[in-house]
Amino acid sequence: MTKKWNVEVKVNGRVKRAEVEPRLLLVHLLRDEFNLTGTHIGCDTSQCGACTVMMDGKAVKSCTVLAVQADGAEIQTVEGLGTVDQLHPIQAGFWEKHGLQCGFCTPGIMMAVNGLLQDNLNPSEAEIRDALDGVICRCTGYQFIVKAVQQAAETIRNSQQQSQVVPAEGGSV
Ligand code: FES
Ligand code: FES
The missing domain is CATH 1.10.150.120 ([2Fe-2S]-binding domain)
Incomplete structure (x- = not known):
């Protein structure tokens, strides 16, 4: 059985935790574990950028980052940009x-x-x-x-x- 790892990230200002397999990608952590489906997957070659999020203040393609690499990081997704009533x-x-x-x-x-x-x-x-x-x-x-x-x-x-x-x-x- 694959060992699981505890990951804690601050996403859009809220601390979130999950137990993940070491191969899980950040984009899947966001979409599948945290239900933040605004971050899209548009390719499997790290080319399209549909999965781009902010990680510790830098824009990164979340399909190129392992969830365990994001442990302790601050993430901002499109859901954290603005609201319907108050657009960024x-x-x-x-x-x-x-x-x-x-x-x-x-x-x-x-x-x-x-x-x-x-x-x-x-x-x-x-x-x-x-x-x-x-x-x-x-x-x-x-x-x-x-x-x-x-x-x-x-x-x-x-x-x-x-x-x-x-x-x-x-x-x-
Ligand atoms: S899904 Fe295409 S670059 Fe990440
Ligand atoms: S891919 Fe349709 S608006 Fe950019």
């Missing part, structure tokens, strides 16, 4: 700029974009396309995805600038 700026950007068609690739693409915008809130079009290199969309042709990312970056930049505005003494902004 990346989700709002995709919505407003029509950055998806069938939507199968979209969770992974959004998480890859999340990784990009954490490091660079003012990416050029070339930098956006470079960041999308590891995620494949079979529908959109990418043009609207690029526009969605530009819109999301602008929204986040604007909200950061607003939060940095300090009211003048004795007055209000």
Whole structure:
């Protein structure tokens, strides 16, 4: 009988535990054990990026990580990005700029974009396309995805600038 391992991860802010076989992939831990099915599986060659999640602040393809390697890590999946009532700026950007068609690739693409915008809130079009290199969309042709990312970056930049505005003494902004 295969020895099982205890894994503990913080997923979208909540601590979760599971007993797993050493060969279990992170994507299966998320989908099958934790029921976080927003993370998709689109290939078996580690090429499509549909399974992309954030792990300790970096975008990773969760089909290339063993669940035991994620032990102790902080994971963010698309379910942790925003809510239906309060979309994350990346989700709002995709919505407003029509950055998806069938939507199968979209969770992974959004998480890859999340990784990009954490490091660079003012990416050029070339930098956006470079960041999308590891995620494949079979529908959109990418043009609207690029526009969605530009819109999301602008929204986040604007909200950061607003939060940095300090009211003048004795007055209000
Ligand atoms: S499922 Fe295709 S890269 Fe992970
Ligand atoms: S929207 Fe269909 S694969 Fe990207």
